[in-house]
Amino acid sequence: MAEEFPEGIDPRRVPAHVACVMDGNGRWAARRGLPRTEGHAAGETALWDTVEGALALGIRWLTMFAFSTENWRRPPDEVRYLMHFNEDLLVRRRDELHEKGVRIRFAGRRDWRVPRRVLRRMDESVALTEKNRRMTLTMAFNYGGRAEIxxxxxxxxxxxxxxxxxxxxxxxxxxxxPDQPDPDLVIRTSGEYRISNFLLWQLAYSELVFSDVLWPDFRRQHLYQAVAEYQRRERRYGGVRVDRGA
Structure with a gap:
């Protein structure tokens, strides 16, 4: 409702598609003397609050970089934890997402490295939510932009x-x-200024916003700040504004 809409954001210019590189879990844990896996666990709260914030804004497409084709190079214990964590996350959250009208999809390779039980949970989540249209939440899982091309x-x-x-x-x-629109806005957390092989084809004209906030500390207000920054920019797609001449 209008009175609940975040102050400082024009509801007529909300980006249709926002993508996010969820970075900084390991550093968040290290600063607290915790195992890296604790940072991944803490990131669930950030993910859920960001989804809620996107729904409040009326964002129609939200894509989150969950696990890259390069992440297999991490220590085996961390990879195993991430596989179990993502499976458990789907089981615990998919019904709630379904009730909110969110369609769940995945982008990435379904190769031999992904455990079959995880693939089953993914397929179950897709089937459960396939008719929802309030928002499409795409999890980029075993994903790489070069691999996609x-x-x-x-x-x-x-x-x-x-x-x-x-x-x-x-x-x-x-x-x-192919039906997914290119991201209007891409957010990367943790103060890093890299694309990291994310949506290389699709982000040709995306607006990029880099946040110093580590992912486990990211909340909907940070999403709102990124959207406000997006709205301050002028998107010209290689063209010029005649009235400004630049």
């Missing part, structure tokens, strides 16, 4: 597309979710 090109070859027929539309049609 490679997979799209492989599909082009498998489809027998002739070289002269290869264009942006042909590649986009073979991305993991």
């Amino acid at each position: 490679v997979d799209a090109v492989r599909q082009l070859v498998a489809d027998g597309v002739r070289p002269e027929r290869v264009d942006e539309r042909a590649i986009r049609a073979r991305l993991y979710h």
Whole structure:
């Protein structure tokens, strides 16, 4: 409702798609003398509050970088914890997301490294929420931007597309979710200024906002601050404003 809408944000200019690199769990834990896994556990609160904030704003698409193709290089104990944590998170939260009208989707490779039980939980969550349209929450899991482009090109070859027929539309049609709009806003937490192989094709004209807040401390008010920053910017997509001449 209007009276509940965050102050300082224009409801007519809320980004349709926000993507987030959830970074800083390990540093959050280290500063407290805790195992890295405790940082991942604390990140659940941040994730849930961010989802709630996105729903309050009316954001239609929210994409979260949950586990990258590079994260397999982490210590085996941490990887095992993350697999179990993500499985447990789905079981505990999917019904509540479903009740809120959130569609759950995943982007990434379904290869042999992902435990079958995790894949089953993912498929169950997708099936349960597939008709919801209030918001689409996409978890980028075993995801890499380069891997997605490679997979799209492989599909082009498998489809027998002739070289002269290869264009942006042909590649986009073979991305993991072709119907998903490009992110208007990408947020990265923890004070790092990198893309880290996230949505490389899709963020060509996304606005980037970098936050010094470590992910476990991120809350909806930080999302609102990022959206307010987004609204202060002028998106020209390579063009110019005639009245300004620049």
